[in-house]
Every structure is written in C-alpha cells, then in structure tokens.
Amino acid sequence: MIAPSPRSVLDALAHTIVGQRAVVEALVLGLVADGHVLLEGPPGLAKTLACRALAAALDGSFKRVQFTPDLLPADVIGTRVFDQRETAFTTVLGPIFANVVLADEINRAPAKVQSALLEAMQERQVTIGPQTHPLPDPFIVLATMNPLDADGTYALPLAQLDRFLLKVGLDFPSRDEERAILERFATEETALIRGAATLQDVLAWRRQARAVHVDDKIKRYVVDLVFATRAGSPYVERGASPRATLALMFTARAKALIGGRDFVLPDDVRSIAPLVLGHRVAFTHKVLIDRVDPQALVADIVASVAAP
C-alpha cells in the first residue's frame, strides 16, 4: 500500500472547498512545515469550512473555539476545579488540547486571551496551576480573523502575528466558482473527506520536509528577501525578523515536498514569500496616507529581489 502524500490532503480539501486554492495550499503547507496559519478575510468565504475539512482529512482530534470579547484564557487552555468528592483540585483541559484547533475570529478576543493561545502555540505546552501539560503532536492552530476595519475587533500585535507561519488573505470567488458553490452546496450537505491521511503520516512528512535539500544559492536568496524588507522603504517601519528567515526556509522545504521534490527551487521560495513575510513587516502610517496596499508592497519587495 502506498503511503499517502501531502497531495492527498490537498485533494481532499479541494474536493470540499470550491476555489480558494491559496487557502487550501496554505493549510497543507502549515501542516507539513509544522506551523500555524492565519486566514484573514470577510465573513462567508469558507475559512471555517476549510479548517474543518483539514481536521476531517487527518482523522485527528479537532476543537473549535469561537473567540468573543468576554472569553477568558481558562476557556482556551483549561483550568483547575475543586472536586468535592476527592477533596482536591483537578485539572480540566481546555479545547486547545486537540490536533487541529480552530481559533475562529481570533481578533474578537482581548489581548490576554490572544496571548494565552499564542504562548501555547509557541511553547507547545500549557501550564495550568502547578502542572505543565504537553499539547498533542501534531498540533496546528488555524486562526481566522476579519479585517480590522470590522467593528468590535482587537488588532493582533506584530509579535503575536509573528507566531503564525503563514497568513493568507482571502478574496471573493470568481463568477464560475460562485456558480460551482451554488451547485455543490445548494442541494446537498457539506461533504468532508475523512481519513485522507493519518497523524503518523503528518509526522513522517515533517521528518521528510526537514531532510529536503536547500542549496546555498537558495539560502542566499532567502536572506536577500528578508533583508529586502529591511531596506529602508518610507512605507516600512520595521522589516521581518530572523524568525521570518527560518519560516521562509521551513515553508519552502514543505512546498518542495508537496511538489514531490526533495530539493528546493527558487520558485518554491518566491511563491510562498508573500505569505510568510506579509504579516511580519510593520508598515508606517504613510501606507494609510498614500493608500498603498501593504500586500502589494510586499509583493513588490519580493519581486525586486532577483532569484538565483
């Protein structure tokens, strides 16, 4: 029997989600590169459905947390409660203890809840009272957020955005895709493909991704891209951090593996660079004044660096 490849998860997601190719690819990239993914877009663009489809495809545990302004850190990571029969405190683990966690509308919760989640994302463990609990492996957080101009949202600080490996902006589907959505979902229940791969397969892909060869020329290209974000544009207040350099490398390796290769090509790096760098660059207020699209700016920065 042939072991499933990341492509099988891609196909499973594409079966459920009409269009939104960038989102589907980003979810699988995050899965293989062992990173978390942030999806930004207006409501109704299948962000949540894509995350549910990924969890179903993996046959792992899935929890969803709807972030609201009154959510508490304990609602996410868990808490200790007093057991009267045992006359002792017992720990109730929160919904973060799952293989795939969907943090829906993460920017609707206040900063302390966001930071509780993001700390768990970084450390891969949670401390509740005196005990530290490791999170399951694989563990991936898929967060969705509405654009910041929507009412009742809290901006995620740059340091917290940096914890996400990739950030994908969603756009409205094309006319043909809209019609396909109508035909697929107007008459039947949303079909989720289950068991396209196992959790062990995911761990194996991650090991394979770490072994993907990266030529020195590609490494220089990665560094050039990150340095280009720090090149002193009047629109950029602060460029990407060294964590972005590592993220670019890990994601390029995952991209190569998904493409069926065990070596990275410049195309792998260039295609994922806007997703990795876009949310890690701090822009100045001049962007708002001159009405410059930050994503277009990042795309220009990436395009300005010659590939090897």
Place this chain on the structure above:
Amino acid sequence: MSLTSDTPSPRLGVPFRVTISIGVKENVPTLPNVYLPAFFGPEELGDERSTVHGAQGTLYRETLTLEAHARGPLRIGAAKMDAIDARDGKPKRFISNDLVLNVEGGPLLDVWSPVRAFLGLVAYTLLPLAAIVAIVVLLFRRKARSPRVQPVQPPPSPPAPVPAPVDTLSQAIERLRDRRSRAAVLEVRSAIWRAAGASPGETLGDVEHRLRSAPQAQREAAARIERAAFIDDERLQSAIDEFLHAAPGGVRT
C-alpha cells in the same frame, strides 16, 4: 493641570523641557488617560513620568525633553486628560494651558569666514599664478601656429561577432559534457534563460511561462537543468545525465 517650560526662550539646537503637572486629590497609581500636547517642529528627545503620592493626593508629572531646529515662535498645544470629576461624578475632559515659546539664536556661525579666506587665497596666490600660465600658453600658441595635418581616421572596424543565444547554448552544453560540474550546469541554465528571453533573476516558473507556446521538450529541458542546478551534490551527476540525454531533443542547439 498645567503646562510649563523650563525656559521661555529655548535656544536653537539646545534641549529644553516642557512639563505637564496634574494634581489629583485622590491617591491613584497611574493616570492613564493623559494626552500629550501637540507640537510641530521640535524633536522629542525624551519623555519621563513621575507620580508622587502625599497627603494632598497624587501629583503626576510628565516631562518632555525637546530640541528646536527652527528659530521663531513655537506653539505647544494644551495637554488633555479624560477623567471622572469627583465633584459631580461626571466624565470630563480637563485641558491645560498652552505655551508659546520663542526659539532664539543658537550658536552663531560665521558662515562667511571660509569664503573670505578662499577669496584671499585666490587674490594673493592663484591669480598671479593663473596670469603666468596664461602668458606661457599665449606664447606657445603663437609659435605653434602652423598648418595642421588632419589625422587620418582609420576605417571603423567591424563589430565583434556576438554569438547568437543558441550558439552560446550549444557551446555551454558542450562545456557541460566536458566538465560535468555545477558551474557548467549554471552556465547552461543561463544560456537557456537567455534563449527564452528571460533575465538572470527570473525563475523556472517565469521561463516556463515564456516558453508556453514552445515545444514540450524545451520546457522539460529547462526543468531538468533547474533540477541539476539545485539538487544536492550526490545526485548532481545523474541530474546532468538526465539533462544531457534529453538535450538533443529538448534544447535547440
């Protein structure tokens, strides 16, 4: 609530301090809703806050260290604070006085002194020297006023033949057959890129896009040389073999 400056006439380029003082009758740990005064022109060098608790309540001070870079009147707007007024329990905005300072002087620089020094040098040294040189040149030109022979222009040499991209490509492939090294692979890759009309900074994706109407074998050749360019050293020779076996069909040499 007041706004004061340590000097009514700050000097150009010399730091001065503007202090916001707020007295509150209750003991409060912080005053979060204080809005700094608006000003345009001076550079902000520092911002220090202090809170003193006493029998009279809390005294909050925030001192801005500024440095003016332009002479003339400098207006510093009022500081503001949003708080509940203990007298009637209603939220209010408290506003301080504003300040109008007059930025003066700064260290005066004698900008004309280097100019005067230069003119003195010209007058006393360079002018006599220039006069002597002019006389010598005049004498020399009078002596040399004889009919000149126009130099014969050599016929323009034909331009060096620039090898066509395909020639460069075939030469690069021959070198790859001989050397079988990574450098030779990169040379072939550059030649294929040039032949496709791509610049060196473009990727395989760009080249395949440019070759979208070209034969499939040509796109495959580009993909094979890309593989050889970025694969690990252990498999380089097999990647070169794959490219060379496909080269006669895939690459127009």
